[in-house]
């Protein structure tokens with residue numbers, strides 16, 4: 001029997017209720033997500049703003065409760081954890097947010113910020129032991145010599161150094177899984193690459209598993225072994241990274257690739273996201289992308305497509321339903337660009 005994945009999303013839903021007492025509506029931020037992440041893997045989750053990426057990340061870190069389905073980490077259903085399991089889980093799964101400044105208390109020294117986390121999870125440690133461990137962590141994340149940084153406050157170090165502190169604090173509890181939500185999006189490109197290199201190095205050293213949330217396919221390509229594409233709260237395509245970039249199936253993935261700066265963009269015009277065409281408040285079954293899709297058929301408006309699979313590459317799109325193992329994309333980007341720039345009236 002094949003080994004079970006470290007992380008398993010099984011038909012996971014997340015709904016937010018918004019509005020006033022008499023005008024409530026449900027926002028279906030994540031719908032029926034099925035997804036595995038294996039130990040030691042880097043899974044990139046990509047999609048435009050509002051597609052549900054952060055919600056997916058917060059479900060995995062148990063910051064948010066799921067509304068439906070099951071979510072297993074290490075074979076434990078995390079929505080049913082007791083107090084002791086929850087504490088253990090908190091040390092197993094850590095999250096890194098996009099704004100390193102916002103996630104560090106400016107009133108404290110950075111050595112205190114990291115040391116406090118060490119102390120909480122290791123109450124037996126003396127102050128001297130905590131300080132030594134902080135220095136070790138500063139060294140591991142490249143803040144050397146650590147003595148030069150111990151007394152600094154978050155506002156006295158650069159953005160890249162702050163993100164290194166956030167990573168050091170995450171490592172302080174010796175996690176198995178790190179969920180990184182746009183960890184480099186607020187940094188200069190060269191600093192962002194340094195942080196990605198650090199994360200890759202730490203993954204090997206500490207045998208970590210990552211879920212990397214990003215709107216940027218270039219970051220996903222740099223780091224991820226596998227990519228899942230989200231649109232309108234739905235996972236629409238999943239594939240090993242190289243295969244996805246070379247042979248994308250879903251019309252939305254093609255749009256995303258074409259909208260990404262070099263090296264993917266050739267001489268095509270970048271396509272701007274349209275205003276909430278997915279309407280996450282509407283629960284009716286459909287392909288969430290049909291309003292923007294030049295290939296939309298009648299049934300895309302009425303039914304949700306199933307997954308169609310070719311080896312490790314799968315897609316939720318009716319274009320592929322009659323093909324036994326699609327081998328290449330059925331989408332022609334020139335048709336796409338032409339139609340996308342025309343006003344499509346639904």
Ligand SMILES: Nc1ncnc2c1ncn2[C@@H]1O[C@H](COP(=O)(O)OP(=O)(O)OP(=O)(O)O)[C@@H](O)[C@H]1O
Pocket residue numbers: 016017018027029047048049050051052053054055056215280
């Ligand atoms: N706390 C909340 N209450 C109500 N709606 C929410 C809440 N958080 C997110 N949403 C809505 O859920 C949907 C998915 O949001 P989410 O933040 O997960 O997307 P995202 O892809 O991470 O976008 P971004 O990159 O902009 O953060 C959006 O429509 C958003 O407005």
